[in-house]
């Protein structure tokens with residue numbers, strides 16, 4: 001038997017970061033880092049430690065554990081934003097490799113002269129079921145990020161995605177999209193090629209797809225750029241992922257007239273997984289390993305795979321028409337309004 | 344507010360202006376009589392500008408207009424009618440959002456600035472074709488297609504920058520659902536800075552809500568004409584704004600997804616002066632036609648007529664009572680999720 005799998009090209013994939021690799025701490029984890037430095041300093045004294053110092057070391061370790069516990073129990077949306085943007089956060093292609101280890105056939109191009117590297121798509125296999133996987137790709141490190149344009153797609157990317165969605169529909173393949181993008185790329189060329197139209201058209205056409213669509217927010221899902229691959233029967237969010245109408249920085253610079261208020265904006269916009277579930281937008285939250293997915297990417301990938309398997313089997317029995325109707329009703333009921341007294 | 348109230352208010356304003364003519368005028372009063380063109384700086388009499396549909400007589404610059412002016416311009420024939428839908432639907436405050444001001448306070452300000460309860464007016468329109476004087480046809484009976492009925496939505500930039508929150512999404516979705524039920528063509532005039540930040544991700548999802556109902560309209564073979572007017576940006580451009588079977592752009596309107604400043608900062612390059620204008624977009628194939636405001640009504644009616652004839656879709660008669668089905672009865676918004684987390 002021939003296994004139809006091609007290794008992804010070097011420039012497109014990196015191995016998931018493993019726990020053994022040093023994890024870069026985040027700004028909000030600084031109190032913990034300071035404590036850890038103290039502990040390391042003391043511990044390096046080795047056998048020369050006096051009884052007092054040993055007691056001190058134990059005390060510090062206990063304190064570090066408490067601080068860590070508290071940091072994560074009091075976690076703010078702004079803290080989550082740091083986790084969601086952690087340079088070592090598992091990205092789309094890393095997760096594809098983990099959840100579909102044996103099969104990955106990337107399909108390139110929009111057939112209009114371009115192959116946007118900010119949105120990647122291809123066929124994978126989950127639980128023996130062929131699936132179309134499409135996602136925004138953030139790279140690891142500057143070189144890869146430039147290659148993938150930091151996950152910010154141009155019209156060509158959305159048009160490629162649509163081609164793949166329609167391909168999937170033709171062959172009755174469920175679609176899984178993964179979103180991690182600061183938004184569509186705000187460029188001159190994109191405006192001339194109709195970035196707004198490309199996103200709008202994807203929204204409309206995704207609404208019509210007669211196959212199951214599951215969308216997972218991996219990190220930050222920001223503005224219309226996320227929706228261009230985000231219209232789904234089920235939306236899952238990783239625990240620290242955020243789904244927002246505008247980046248907190250963008251919101252702060254408009255409403256507070258300074259990006260320095262980003263933390264306040266992140267809080268006010270109500271963009272966490274729990275918020276989005278309360279609004280009836282997200283359908284599920286995938287718990288991350290303590291401290292964020294980058295600490296144990298494989299554990300996260302495993303949980304993601306389980307969630308996707310469940311989601312797919314939930315939707316497996318629905319007819320094409322039922323899927324379209326369910327998607328319609330899902331979005332139809334999102335919103336909040338009041339009656340105003342007649343003037 | 345009904346269409347009649349609009350006209351009443353309009354007249355009242357005109358009377359106020361007339362009262363001040365015989366004494367020395369304050370700056371405010373001068374401003375109520377004269378306007379200055381943003382484009383050529385010409386000083387223009389306000390009355391004449393109103394007559395000219397707020398188009399500068401010197402340079403043809405199209406002033407941005409709100410929903411009430413737009414309605415006044417479109418419904419210029421005696422028998423034209425407009426039945427408004429969901430006039431009393433107003434915004435909630437689902438995030439209890441406060442930036443430098445509470446969202447509730449902004450709503451009050453927007454309401455008094457625009458005279459509207461929200462950033463879009465929707466309803467069912469019936470416009471009559473202007474009868475061309477034609478001696479040869481003097482004794483032919485009037486044809487049955489002398490009027491066109493359609494579902495009409497008009498955004499108003501004066502209400503919080505025409506931003507799309509839950510109410511805009513809901514009103515437009517109800518309007519499209521009404522069009523679906525009665526085989527009506529749909530026309531939406533956009534004028535918007537984008538999604539409304541104060542309603543967070545709920546605003547973002549209105550792009551999907553409007554997009555999915557337009558999928559239904561598309562499948563039903565109904566005509567949707569999108570008219571992009573000064574200015575149309577962000578979430579509106581990336582949803583219903585660009586989903587028209589025909590996309591018209593009003594002359595001079597600025598239309599885009601990202602804002603000019605954001606793009607300039609990103610690409611570190613000056614953009615051409617006419618970047619993101621209606622004409623620029625037509626050059627790049629993004630809109631079907633750039634239309635002068637004076638021709639807009641006529642072009643809309645012609646497009647609707649031609650598509651009606653060829654598709655054979657004639658609007659079903661709809662009574663005011665039947666339209667009540669498309670009035671929203673909002674239930675109090677609950678912040679309790681009914682979705683369970685995915686067990687892992």
Ligand SMILES: [Zn+2]
Pocket residue numbers: 380381382383384385399400401402403404
């Ligand atoms: Zn002028």
